[in-house]
Structures are given as structure tokens and as C-alpha cells.
Amino acid sequence: MAVNYSELRTRLKIEIKRPEQSELAYLTHFLQTIDNGSKDHYRQEARQYVQGICDKDVRIDELWYQPYLPIKWDVPFPPPIKHRFKFIDLFAGIGGFRLAFQNLGGKCVFTSEWNHYAQKTYEANFGEVPFGDITKISEQDIPDHDVLIAGFPCQPFSIAGVSKKNALGRKHGFLDETQGTLFFDVARILKKKRPPAFLLENVKNLISHDKGNTFKVISGTLKKLGYNIHYRILDGKYYVPQHRERIVIVGFDTQVFGGKEDFSFPRMPENPPMVVEDILEPEVLEKYTLTDKLWSYLQTYALKHKAKGNGFGFGLVDFDGVARTLSARYYKDGSEILIPQEGKNPRRLTPRECARLQGYPGDFKIPVSDTQAYKQFGNSVVVPLMQEVGKQLVHALEQKN
Numbered sequence: 001m002a003v004n005y006s007e008l009r010t011r012l013k014i015e016i017k018r019p020e021q022s023e024l025a026y027l028t029h030f031l032q033t034i035d036n037g038s039k040d041h042y043r044q045e046a047r048q049y050v051q052g053i054c055d056k057d058v059r060i061d062e063l064w065y066q067p068y069l070p071i072k073w074d075v076p077f078p079p080p081i082k083h084r085f086k087f088i089d090l091f092a093g094i095g096g097f098r099l100a101f102q103n104l105g106g107k108c109v110f111t112s113e114w115n116h117y118a119q120k121t122y123e124a125n126f127g128e129v130p131f132g133d134i135t136k137i138s139e140q141d142i143p144d145h146d147v148l149i150a151g152f153p154c155q156p157f158s159i160a161g162v163s164k165k166n167a168l169g170r171k172h173g174f175l176d177e178t179q180g181t182l183f184f185d186v187a188r189i190l191k192k193k194r195p196p197a198f199l200l201e202n203v204k205n206l207i208s209h210d211k212g213n214t215f216k217v218i219s220g221t222l223k224k225l226g227y228n229i230h231y232r233i234l235d236g237k238y239y240v241p242q243h244r245e246r247i248v249i250v251g252f253d254t255q256v257f258g259g260k261e262d263f264s265f266p267r268m269p270e271n272p273p274m275v276v277e278d279i280l281e282p283e284v285l286e287k288y289t290l291t292d293k294l295w296s297y298l299q300t301y302a303l304k305h306k307a308k309g310n311g312f313g314f315g316l317v318d319f320d321g322v323a324r325t326l327s328a329r330y331y332k333d334g335s336e337i338l339i340p341q342e343g344k345n346p347r348r349l350t351p352r353e354c355a356r357l358q359g360y361p362g363d364f365k366i367p368v369s370d371t372q373a374y375k376q377f378g379n380s381v382v383v384p385l386m387q388e389v390g391k392q393l394v395h396a397l398e399q400k401n
């Protein structure tokens, strides 16, 4: 008889209390990969952890996990029963990419996300605790995979100011120059693991940052690693009622595809399928309505900036239109997306509405505070858009097989 993951969770004390609980990452990655070739990466540490939570005189053997099999994944988004391809989820946040790629039949074999609130949301939805800081993870510890996915943070790039020529011409190679940035970690994993394909996502400004130099270094690095790349700025508004432009870079190993992969970015639908009204909840708690103080501050601030001729302050939504971009700072005052209300101050979106604005399904669990939830959804991706890109990527991958 199958054992529910929720029961294992209690018996094996899977509870995220602080950052960097890598023992839980090993254990859950082991359980998730038990029926495919990736489990050996996690086996030893998982066993050590289970030994550690047992009474001292109980010795567990190599096959300690047998009584727990088969596992019934009673989480909202379980791994596929039969997978079409394997992927890894770096800078995973709350798993926007995992959702999209699991929907396409992908099996996630490694996840990294160091924020433990995001890890909490991730585990509640997928039954897996991500590993922490990617800069401390050796490439050797990552299982083989077909697709590497990374929505790496839009940190100020320390490669700024380094010309492409300098970066590529150094004695120890380009990687040396990009060291210290998180893009370097993506590059070193690609170099060692050589997945046939990857998908990277970042803010639109990546293209123009440092007069285009940053993007030159990134694309040059990827090409030098032997990947043929395709990139495009895509807007989430064709899938959800939110204007959200992001750059998506898709790459294919030239040694596998010879630079001739059958890939193109998806065509955007003619008409956006939804408007803001469609994602709003019918009943919303009073706490989401702006206080008089905050509302008056936002209005004064907007007037001041208008007078100076810059910025457009807060954004009251058009119910029949699309909202501005949801940012990770939304928790502060919610000013970029405000919902007008009859006879009272406008309100901010609820976390559930933010989830919908990013295309998350209704059964996605939100086990954290509002503040953390706003940060998490503001950092995330428009899931259905990424799924459409993923569909094209998987098509190219399967054409080759």
C-alpha cells in the first residue's frame, strides 16, 4: 500500500525552520528521485539524516526507505509518473518554472533556492526542500539533466565595466572575470554538466545594462561554452492581465544539435485572454484597504513627481485592462497596482490575487505571511508564458531524440 508524503513528512520531521537545512534537501530530493537514476546523488546524506533522527541504539540499513514505498505524493503538484525529460530548477523561488516544466512532463532532479520562506512555499507545493546557496554547491553534486533552468537574480552585475574582449581574452578564460556573479554559477554548471538545452530568464534591462556590455559578456560566455542561443523579450500580458516584460534566453548544445535545433519562440496570442477584473476575489478583508495616511502620502508623492515631470506615481488599475508589473517591493505600499473601491480608499491586491496575476493555479498553497508572499510572487514568473516557451524547447529536444 502506498504511503502518503504528508505522513512521511511528519514521521521524518520534514519542517523548514531556518535557512540552509541541507539535510532536508538531501532527504526530499532522495525521496523524489527514488524511482529514477538520480537518487544516488542524495542517498548517503539522506540515510545519515534518518539515522540522526532515530534512537541511538536503532541502526538503519541501506534499504531503510523500502517500507515507505511506493510514495503517494499528496502535494498539489506531484512529480510526473512517467517523465519525458529531466530538468534542474536554479534560483527556484517558489517554483514558477517547476510548475511550467512539470506540466510539460518534466521531472525535476535538483533544486536550489536559498531563501527559507521561499523554500517553505516550494516544499508545501512540490514536496521537496530546495538546496541553499548555489555558489557553495559543487557541479559534481548535481545529477545529469536535459534542461537547466535559471531565473537568476537581477543583481547589479559585477561584470559591468568589463569589456567582452577583456572578459574573453584572459589567461584563465572568461569564467574568471564573471566570478562572483551568479551568472558564473550557471556557466560553471553548464560547463560541467552539459545539458542539451537551457532556459535563462531575467529583467528586460539585462539587454541594455552597462550599454549592452553585460549582455555581450553573458551571450559571449554562453556561445564560448558551445551553446547556440535564442533570445527575446516577452510580455506576460498575452497570458495574464499584467504587463511584465522579461528577457528569455534559450540555448542548445551545438555538439548535440549542430546549431540546427528546431526552436522558435511561441507566437503571442492575438488578444490577451484576461483582464484585471478576472483575477479579483469577490470578498476581500478590510486590511487590504489603504489607510488614509498611506493613501494621502501616495497622492502627495505622485503630485510632487508630476510637477517635476517624472514618474507616474501610484497605479490605479483599469478593471478592463492589464495591470503594471508586480514587483518584489509590492509589500511596501502596493502602489504600483491599486484597486479602486467605491466610497473608500483603494486597496492593494491580496496574495491570492498576486498568484493569479502570475498565472498560478488556484490550488497553489501560500503557507507564509502576506509580506513574504508578496515578495515571492513579485519575484516570480508568468507561469503560462514560460510554459509556452518550454513547449517549444521540449519540442526541439524531442525532435533530436
Ligand SMILES: C[S@@+](CC[C@H](N)C(=O)[O-])C[C@H]1O[C@@H](n2cnc3c(N)ncnc32)[C@H](O)[C@@H]1O
Binding pocket: 091, 092, 093, 094, 095, 096, 097, 112, 113, 114, 115, 118, 132, 133, 134, 135, 151, 152, 153, 154, 182, 376, 379, 380, 381
Ligand atoms: C528572480 S527570483 C526567481 C524566482 C523564480 N523564477 C520563481 O518562479 O519563483 C531569484 C531567486 O534567486 C534566489 N537566490 C539569490 N541568490 C541565491 C543563491 N546564491 N543561491 C540560491 N538562490 C539564490 C533568491 O532568493 C530569489 O528567490
